[in-house]
Amino acid sequence: MKIEIRDGRVIDPRHGVDRNATLYIAAGKVAALGGVPPGWHPNRVLDAAGLVVCPGLIDVSARLREPGFEYKATLDSEMAAAIAGGVTSLACPPDTDPPLDEPGLVQMLKHRARSLNGAHVYPIGALTVGLKGETITEMGELTEAGCIAFSHADAALADTQVLFRALQYAATFGYRVWLRAQDASLARGGVAHDGEVATRLGLPAIPAFAETIALDTIFELVRATGVRVHLARLSTHEGVARVRAAKKAGLRVTCDVAIHHVHLCDVDIGWFNAHCHLVPPLRSTRDRAALRAGLADGTIDLICSDHTPVDDDAKQLPFAEAEPGATGLELLLPLTLKWAREEALPLPAALARVTAEPARVLGLDSGHLGAGADADVCVFDPDAHWRVEPSALRSQGKNTPFLGFEMPGKVRYTLVGGHIVHES
């Protein structure tokens, strides 16, 4: 299938490309950029005038809710949401039911995903069996089945010795480990950031140092084991400072932030808006500013959506009882654009955080449009606005703090492996 994407503003952050050009796709790969390939007869021509053509977004954390939580969302709905959001690759955390601690579950998930002809799905395997924090999983088997890394999702891993052994084991075989920096006992029972807002609202709180104490522990274990660690969902200014210092001292770590924490802070909880009940909690304005600064100077490598569809019943509860999480696959691109505009960041730099950088951290040769690359492409209108309404979202999760907001950036075409899987 030969596809010509004509006259768009082609942005490929990895190769430093940002110019008006035509992209030529053939046999599922990028054939050429700019110069017409010899004997070119396209099956389809997409007019991309006024549109941005960039690598398909790579979302390193999107919960697809299968297996086990099909009443919240299914692979069908969430994969549709992904491509509607211009996401062509995604990694999903292991906290399904049962957790992804068996090769059979991983294979089934990959198989199911493949059959839907949507984004590439990269499962992240459970670090311990059942995510109970006691026994390490068969990481070898899980890697063979398709896991690209191992994590503990949001489950507590309170026993530091177990964590240490798990990291040693992973390091032995070169497996990547993704960790949330949160001290389990300090975070116990907390649902909001420990500060003025939680004090006024009377919500059980999680102090910022629950993150910094955990980071210090993780850094020590990284130094001791040499394991490759990615820190998932940074949330505090002190945490950003710690990572900056650790990277400067040569420690090999990467980290991410969820797009919601780039935009929102604890004040946005307002009168107990359960859509703002997130993990990690929305923190203070100072923390938010530090997260933005961390993205600007590269301390934070990438942005993800942390997509977590939650059914309405589970959100229509008093704040602390409501299930945490927000839907995000379809908001990752618009919210990234919004952030870029607010910070007057050049578009290529902003898009790098959701394309080239996630690819690098996941160890994938994607997120770029070099010749011969898989033709995973997102074509979007940066100036079109749309309103976040339940009907506008493909995801089954309509739980977002941005309900009713106007968003910039409408995806016009999404291509995966050279096939147009979404157009609007």
Place this chain on the structure above:
Amino acid sequence: MRNPQLSSDGQLQHLLTLEGLPPEVIGRILDTAVPFVSIAERDVKKVPLLRGKTVFNLFFENSTRTRTTFEIAAKRLSADVINLNIGVSSTTKGETLLDTIDNLVAMNADMFIVRHGQSGAPHLIAQHLSAANRSHIHVVNAGDGRHGHPTQGLLDLFTIRHYKRDFRELTVAIVGDVLHSRVARSLIHGLTTLGTAEVRVIGPQTLLPTAVESMGVRVFYDMREGLAGCDVVVMLRLQNERMKGSLLPSAGEFFKHYGLTVDKLKLAKPDAIVMHPGPMNRGVEIDSAVADGSHSVILPQVTFGIAVRMAVMSILAGN
């Protein structure tokens, strides 16, 4: 973000929290409570204001005291009162909080008095009613988690006003477990809104919330220092589960440092009043000699509590 307590024309629609209520609204509730205090002294303690209205006392947390005062207040307004004790959590019954509300709405409820163990539950209910176009049904927060107990805050303000007149000249100390106290939070909002000269919180670090100064209070760890020159001393109840464990070692040690004794009370002004939301733990937060002494206005607080709740309900039901 519009204050969910007020209707679009600024009328009090619900009473969810004292935070953000204009001083005129608070003042009006206190003024309205004055005649209701006299009504309590008559033989016929009823007035016909809420006749024909149905008030549901929805208590998800047990509390005989508060429930009874609301029941008395509603009945003195001639309302029909239905008490629902839903125990620990509606979800243990399999019915969600909002499902319970919908069922009661279908039974022609006019007002919900809600006590819930989770902060924000009354707000959720008010929002739900608004979204379902049932804004004529009023919600009164009878205590939600740690967040607020606005009628208690109002009756505390009423009590202080009754004995002391002008808030702008007063130093008020709130002593004890502020961290877990919805009573303290509501009172602090009320006092700061009415321009109280100085509001102090006194307690150990373990029982004071983070950044509590941002609510407009001065923090004291030392009770003697904190009581010096106070016009009003409000003692908070220390719940059993806090008395041992990681927050406090024992009730005895708490009493030693933060219990109100005749001796410590001498540090406050000679005409200082002592208040307590009740029920009291004698010998833990307050000495019997003080609780029963001449400075104590703890019993009048109860009387005022009924009048204040009558005022709240009659203002809401008329809007």
Place this chain on the structure above:
Amino acid sequence: MTDVALPDAEITLGRLADKMRGAVAFDAKLVGIHSGGAWLAERLAAMLDGEHPLGSIDVSFYRDDYAQKGLRAKLATTTLPFEVEGSHIILVDDVLYTGRSVRAAINEIFDYGRPQSIELAVLIDRGGRELPIEAKYVGARLAVARDVSIALQRRVDGSLELSLEPAGSAAGA
């Protein structure tokens, strides 16, 4: 607005007192409906012979328009510092119009006890009754349009005056 010639409040009060003098029970209690009636009751207590204990009544909790209008902003406390049970009560109001305030006042008095009798004294009767209520003692009768309200004011020096206001401005019923 003033096509109608408003009578002088002080002169009318004098006429009302004349009518009441000698007619009311020697131990009758004078209960004024807040606020105009209360001022009048105070003045009458001084103008009539004998000891007439004073009370004042705020009918806000007994009004029949609560559902439409809600609770009034300014409330006064009903004060009846005597035993209502068995008393002769003279209810005093400034303007008698629909009769609803008087109905509310009577209901309220009965919640304090069972009086021996209640008589009604008003400064102005403007007709327009909506309930079967009449005053025994009337200072002056007046007819004004429905869209107009008659209000009694008390000047700084304590003297009283009548004025006309557009209806709906919280005045008489």
